[in-house]
Amino acid sequence: MNALIVSPLLIPLATLVATLLARRSPRLVTALSLTGALALTAAGLVLVGLAAQGQILATQAGGWAAPYGITLVIDRLSAAMVAITGIVGTATLVFALARDEDPARGPDFHPLVHGLLVGVCGAFITGDVFNLYVWFEVLLVGSFALLVLGGGRRRLAGTVVYVVLNLVATMMFLLAAGMLYGASGSLNMALLAQAFAAGEVPATAHASVVLMLTAFSIKAALFPVFGWLPASYHVAWTPVSALFAGLLTKVGVYALIRLVTLFWPDAGIAHEVLLWVACATMLIGVLGAAAQVEVRRILSFHIVSQVGYMILGLALATPLALAGAVFYLIHHIVVKANLFFIGGIAARLTGSERLAAMGGLYARAPWLAILFAIPALSLAGIPPLSGFWAKFVLVKASLDASAWIAAAVALVTGLFTLLSMSKIWNEAFLKPHPAGDAGGRSGEGLRPGLWAVGALAALTVAIGLGAGPVMDYAVAAAEQLGAPDAYIAAVTAGGGR
Amino acid sequence: MEIIVAVTVGLLVTIGIWMLLDRGLLRVVLGIVVLGNGVNLAVFSAGRLDGRAAAFVTEGGAPALAANPLPQALVLTAIVIGFALFVFALAVLKRSFELHGNVETDRITAVAEEPAPDLPAPAKSVTPTSGDSAAMQAAGTSRAPGALPATPPSAAKAERHGAAAGGHA
Numbered sequence: 245m246n247a248l249i250v251s252p253l254l255i256p257l258a259t260l261v262a263t264l265l266a267r268r269s270p271r272l273v274t275a276l277s278l279t280g281a282l283a284l285t286a287a288g289l290v291l292v293g294l295a296a297q298g299q300i301l302a303t304q305a306g307g308w309a310a311p312y313g314i315t316l317v318i319d320r321l322s323a324a325m326v327a328i329t330g331i332v333g334t335a336t337l338v339f340a341l342a343r344d345e346d347p348a349r350g351p352d353f354h355p356l357v358h359g360l361l362v363g364v365c366g367a368f369i370t371g372d373v374f375n376l377y378v379w380f381e382v383l384l385v386g387s388f389a390l391l392v393l394g395g396g397r398r399r400l401a402g403t404v405v406y407v408v409l410n411l412v413a414t415m416m417f418l419l420a421a422g423m424l425y426g427a428s429g430s431l432n433m434a435l436l437a438q439a440f441a442a443g444e445v446p447a448t449a450h451a452s453v454v455l456m457l458t459a460f461s462i463k464a465a466l467f468p469v470f471g472w473l474p475a476s477y478h479v480a481w482t483p484v485s486a487l488f489a490g491l492l493t494k495v496g497v498y499a500l501i502r503l504v505t506l507f508w509p510d511a512g513i514a515h516e517v518l519l520w521v522a523c524a525t526m527l528i529g530v531l532g533a534a535a536q537v538e539v540r541r542i543l544s545f546h547i548v549s550q551v552g553y554m555i556l557g558l559a560l561a562t563p564l565a566l567a568g569a570v571f572y573l574i575h576h577i578v579v580k581a582n583l584f585f586i587g588g589i590a591a592r593l594t595g596s597e598r599l600a601a602m603g604g605l606y607a608r609a610p611w612l613a614i615l616f617a618i619p620a621l622s623l624a625g626i627p628p629l630s631g632f633w634a635k636f637v638l639v640k641a642s643l644d645a646s647a648w649i650a651a652a653v654a655l656v657t658g659l660f661t662l663l664s665m666s667k668i669w670n671e672a673f674l675k676p677h678p679a680g681d682a683g684g685r686s687g688e689g690l691r692p693g694l695w696a697v698g699a700l701a702a703l704t705v706a707i708g709l710g711a712g713p714v715m716d717y718a719v720a721a722a723e724q725l726g727a728p729d730a731y732i733a734a735v736t737a738g739g740g741r
Numbered sequence: 742m743e744i745i746v747a748v749t750v751g752l753l754v755t756i757g758i759w760m761l762l763d764r765g766l767l768r769v770v771l772g773i774v775v776l777g778n779g780v781n782l783a784v785f786s787a788g789r790l791d792g793r794a795a796a797f798v799t800e801g802g803a804p805a806l807a808a809n810p811l812p813q814a815l816v817l818t819a820i821v822i823g824f825a826l827f828v829f830a831l832a833v834l835k836r837s838f839e840l841h842g843n844v845e846t847d848r849i850t851a852v853a854e855e856p857a858p859d860l861p862a863p864a865k866s867v868t869p870t871s872g873d874s875a876a877m878q879a880a881g882t883s884r885a886p887g888a889l890p891a892t893p894p895s896a897a898k899a900e901r902h903g904a905a906a907g908g909h910a
Contacts, residue, residue: 345861374815381822388829397840401852404766404837407830411773412761415780418819422784425812475853538857597857685860 248294249303249316251287252326252365255280256333260358267351274341277354281334284361288327295323296717300724300734302371315371315432315735320721321570325368325498328574331703332490332581333361339585339696340483343689344592348394348481356393357487360386367495371735373421373431373456376499380417380463384410387492390484391476402479409472413462416455423452434735437506437728453507457500457514464496466555467524470548474532477547478540478597482588485540489547490581494573497554501569504558505725511561518559523653525552530660538597539587539672542664543580546623549657550576556650557638565641566722568634571715575622575630575707582619582700586612589693590672595685599668604677608684613673615694618701620669622708624662630707633715746786753779766837766844770830777823781816788812 247254259280266272294301295318304313318326340353363383370376387410392403425431427449428439439445458469465473473493477485508514529549536542554576557569587597593609594602606613622629625636635658642651677683707714724730757776760768788809796810837844841852 374818378818378822381826385825385829388826388833392833395836397852398855398858400833400836400840401849403833404849405853407826407833408761408769408773411826411830412776415773415776419780419783422780422787422812422815425784425815426787431811475850478857479853540857591860596859601859 246303249301249318252284252369253362255284255287256358256361256365260355260362263355263358270351273351273354277337280358281330281337285327285330285334288330291318291323292327295320300730302734311430311432311435314375316369317371317731317735318369319724319731320717321725322368324574324721326365328577329361329364329491332577333357335581335696335700336483336487339693342693346394346481352393356386356390360390364491364495368498371433373424373433377418377421380414383495384414387488391480393484394481399479402476405472406476409462413459417459420452420456420459424449427452433506434732438732440507456503460496460499464500464551465493465548466551467521467528473548474541474544477544478538486581486584489584490577493547493551494577497551497573501558506728509728515559515561518555519647519650522552522556522559523650525555526653526657530657533664534660537599539590539599539668540597542668543583543587546661547580553638553654556654560641560645560647562641562645563722563726564637564644566725567719568637568641570721571637571718572634575634578700578703579619579622579631582697583623585693585697586616589690592690593685593687594677594683599671601678602672603675604684606673615697615701618704620665622704624665625658628708630704633708633711742790746782746790750779750783753782764845766834766846766849770834774827781819784819785812785816
């Protein structure tokens with residue numbers, strides 16, 4: 245049991261070491277890397293299976309009981325996040341097999357991806373605030389290296405922006421963790437939640453949680469502090485930016501959800517603020533996308549706008565809204581990574597990422613058009629795809645909570661998202677290529693990329709058509725989040741040793 | 742003691758943020774270091790400052806006298822992590838100096854905002870054309886399974902990848 249709980253950390257870590265050792269043989273690196281990613285997915289699915297039965301898995305690192313040791317906790321939300329991390333990681337590695345002239349395509353890519361996955365999974369399963377900081381740093385280092393992989397002027401410039409802003413956010417988080425420890429005498433999330441619930445903490449502890457949430461807002465790219473994301477995500481190599489788009493901001497969102505539900509389970513002023521932040525994030529993000537003329541920049545702004553939806557679910561704090569947020573997280577990671585993949589393939593076939601220089605894809609590659617339509621419509625929230633159910637639940641939760649403005653903003657944002665997607669559709673797919681028939685590039689060697697895209701598109705459709713079970717899981721996850729007692733009990737009981 | 746530490750933390754954070762707002766990238770990176778040290782000191786003081794004995798609590802000993810080991814461990818971790826990130830930031834900085842000449846934040850942002858260059862035409866041998874690619878290691882020579890040798894692409898726009906001028910959107 246314990247081995248299973250730490251498996252999301254050990255599998256990518258072992259793969260990281262193995263791929264580094266096998267550096268000389270690219271084939272072996274690829275094989276090891278894919279095996280590791282598939283194993284992580286399998287471990288994630290097993291964890292989901294266990295979590296779905298309602299048990300919360302907890303273990304204490306080194307066997308030290310709760311207040312002293314580092315706790316690892318896996319509830320429904322954590323398990324789902326680990327599984328989806330494995331899926332997107334696998335898809336990214338498969339996509340990276342496609343032929344590419346980018347200098348980033350080399351033996352360094354695989355170990356770095358697994359290094360990133362270690363950090364992401366660690367952040368998802370830790371139950372200790374300082375440990376969360378450490379895992380954030382692990383994924384940060386991996387993401388820095390991945391972002392700059394391949395070098396070049398633009399990539400380096402984007403990396404500088406990303407590095408500086410993320411380091412500042414991380415320091416805010418570290419300061420907040422230190423202050424929280426000073427104010428409460430504990431770093432264990434469950435024990436902190438207990439102390440908060442009992443009202444045993446001074447006001448400074450609440451202040452440090454606010455600072456912590458601010459730091460996570462930067463990482464999750466919420467409204468006033470999202471500027472770094474569209475300035476850096478579009479410079480990376482396609483698989484890298486797809487992986488980032490899928491996972492990284494969502495780690496910030498996960499941390500926000502986890503901490504807010506643990507420390508402030510009842511709606512209060514923080515939720516009020518988050519509600520307005522969420523509305524602003526949705527709207528500003530989608531309006532920013534409208535002004536862009538490059539595929540990946542449009543999609544980057546949409547990440548911002550979509551994060552707003554998840555925070556909306558968190559801010560409403562009703563069980564239904566939280567379920568919507570969890571469902572949205574799962575759906576969004578799949579769809580967003582897929583759109584970045586498709587953007588990459590479209591660029592590869594037309595020779596450019598600028599919409600003005602693209603075109604003629606519908607005539608040349610109708611299958612790609614279908615594959616683009618699925619996640620694009622899902623992102624905008626068209627039934628019966630996964631995005632529709634996610635949005636439907638959130639809007640319904642907003643109406644139930646009489647948050648009329650939030651509901652209106654959510655719907656309007658969906659409309660603008662659709663307009664944005666149709667812009668890409670018209671420019672890249674429908675209109676003829678500006679260079680005429682000579683403008684196309686050969687699509688040779690792109691097959692692995694299509695496998696990845698097809699699989700994720702199928703998953704989107706599956707989540708949409710099979711929304712019942714997924715939503716049931718999300719509702720159950722939200723119930724767990726809404727009642728932290730079980731979480732606290734699992735941790736303080738010491739977990740199965 | 743508390744006063745001295747508090748003022749020192751405040752000064753370090755102030756200096757760090759002031760340097761972060763500087764135009765030169767070197768100052769920004771150094772500002773991160775100063776800010777990081779301020780934060781580390783703050784975390785360190787989150788324990789107690791009056792620990793006069795080593796952190797071993799013996800039977801019958803007064804635990805109040807012992808120093809708090811946890812913040813020390815936290816700061817130790819944070820210092821190591823901070824050092825690694827600082828080294829990475831310096832490496833990025835060095836490369837920026839080589840590629841951009843003057844490293845000012847406005848210019849960095851401008852470069853990051855450049856329109857996306859056209860993708861290099863697929864060819865059997867990628868010929869680097871600008872100083873840009875000099876530092877890039879050659880892309881992995883491993884071919885994806887099922888990748889056929891490339892057919893020469895039809896002559897489209899002959900814009901070079903990585904040339905200083907991006908495309909004209």
